[in-house]
Amino acid sequence: MTEVVVVERLIRARPETVFSFFTDATRWLLWQGVDGVVDARVGGAFRLDVTGDGWAAGRFVEFDPPRRLVFTWGWEARGAPVPPGSSTVEIELLATAEGTLLRLVHRDLPAAERELHRMGWEHYMGRLAARARGDDPGPDPMTGR
């Protein structure tokens, strides 16, 4: 049993502009992570320090600017519920009249009964903490209309 997470955003910018934030570590770190390396090409690897205390790692499976990228995703902490290589993130950018519809699908996540052991969940708690500090996603533009 695995779970899937889907997040969509309507972004008022062209797909090329949106995609430019995936092209290397400097750009990527503007929106996710505090440190890391990103070798943005098919077969290239990335490592990101996503909270300051947890590293996520993966490899690009598809890299097709400015429309689509697919990469594996996992956390390196021993015992993490989602180890590197175990799950897959697929991001599609669809040009619309208003800009870009970004659709992120995170697949192959462990089902609820396996998740969140000791080493792994500090990461999620950190995320929740960031959210609690005011890093609030706000209304979803896709559902707010």
Place this chain on the structure above:
Amino acid sequence: MDAVRAVAEPRRREILRLVWDGERSAGEIAAHFEVTFGAISQHLSVLRSAGLVSVRRDGNRRLYRADREALKPFAPMLKQMWSARLDRLAGLAEAAEAAGGAERDGTGRPDAGTREDR
């Protein structure tokens, strides 16, 4: 206090880790910290009211443990992570677009010319 705000405090996250795999008394928990027993007791009370830990009486001791059921929703937490990150990405992309800094070389990769590893 809701669960999100309850775990926003680093010490409360540390307490949750301590009681993740088994029961511990308030005294055992407090021994891990440099702060007063009263402060830890307060944190335990917050975690309890948020439903993140359960408590059991054993004689005159109170034993705490994490309520894993309450912490179960893995996918929603991951969804929150991606939602927050994509909001940031959206803001940056919209700002870049508005600033007109999105002149492209046709490849969709504005940084292609500056990458050193191609």
